[in-house]
Amino acid sequence: MTYHASYSALALPPRHRFPIAKYHLLHQRLQQADFQQHCEFLIPTPAPISWLTSIHDSHYVHALLDGTLEEKAMRRIGFPWSDALIERTNYSIGATVLAARTALQTGFAAQISGGYHHAHHNFGSGFCLFNDLVIAADQLIRQGNVRRVLIFDCDVHQGDGTATLTQHRDDIISVSLHCDKNFPARKANSHHDVTFERATNDQDYIKLIQQMLPLLVNTYQPDIVFYDAGVDVHQGDELGLIQLTDAGLLAREQTVLSIVKKADIPIICVAGGGYCRDTLHLVDRHLQLYVAAKELFS
Numbered sequence: 001m002t003y004h005a006s007y008s009a010l011a012l013p014p015r016h017r018f019p020i021a022k023y024h025l026l027h028q029r030l031q032q033a034d035f036q037q038h039c040e041f042l043i044p045t046p047a048p049i050s051w052l053t054s055i056h057d058s059h060y061v062h063a064l065l066d067g068t069l070e071e072k073a074m075r076r077i078g079f080p081w082s083d084a085l086i087e088r089t090n091y092s093i094g095a096t097v098l099a100a101r102t103a104l105q106t107g108f109a110a111q112i113s114g115g116y117h118h119a120h121h122n123f124g125s126g127f128c129l130f131n132d133l134v135i136a137a138d139q140l141i142r143q144g145n146v147r148r149v150l151i152f153d154c155d156v157h158q159g160d161g162t163a164t165l166t167q168h169r170d171d172i173i174s175v176s177l178h179c180d181k182n183f184p185a186r187k188a189n190s191h192h193d194v195t196f197e198r199a200t201n202d203q204d205y206i207k208l209i210q211q212m213l214p215l216l217v218n219t220y221q222p223d224i225v226f227y228d229a230g231v232d233v234h235q236g237d238e239l240g241l242i243q244l245t246d247a248g249l250l251a252r253e254q255t256v257l258s259i260v261k262k263a264d265i266p267i268i269c270v271a272g273g274g275y276c277r278d279t280l281h282l283v284d285r286h287l288q289l290y291v292a293a294k295e296l297f298s
């Protein structure tokens, strides 16, 4: 598990949509007795600039880091600029890379934040500054740790940034399962896109994963799977339009983890999205990944 205190250390305007406290609360929950003995917490170091510029436009990277990005571009990201924002972003990317390296050794690792899939080459959007998934996949490949990565993105929103950043690559395969009526309005082309209709239920959603994921693993033979376990597919989510129940969410985590484990491929999981003013309910939804992982990997 990778976690850093900066994840939740960001002051946001009142009534801001982003549930900044959830990372801290999830970390606390994982330190309680029923999880603690199964969890090893690793502390990341911030991503160096070279990791960012290997995927993102250099002007964009420097303007964002320096706080000189124009106001309109910051509005598209959805956060006011601050040192704390940059710090949490750089630690989050470092943490996704660390978790990915850990997964290669242990078979499973999770990053308590991450999944910034709306970050594109030269702009950010939807609360995403830099794309930790693509940066981490790229780092593993550059360092010769793996040859091919499969990004399996189950956040309710399309991983449009991941799609545009990987569209000309065959060593990072992007797969997005999302609701067609959710953000972004204009979808990009992942290697594989699955669009669900508004109000898709547990049964149809899980069945699709059961059919699709073994085929993807078999076809691409990835050396590692990056799983974006966004919980905004839950029926109680304030942004997502898919209607998974608590049981459906746990079944999704069990299904994804068990298929990848059965194929003997390491898996690294990131939190992805999840939006609910009732933060305890939200944390419980993110916890289902760890419930499933505890059953399968300890």
Ligand SMILES: [Zn+2]
Pocket (backbone or CB within 6 Å): 155, 156, 157, 230, 232, 272, 273, 274
């Ligand atoms: Zn989302």
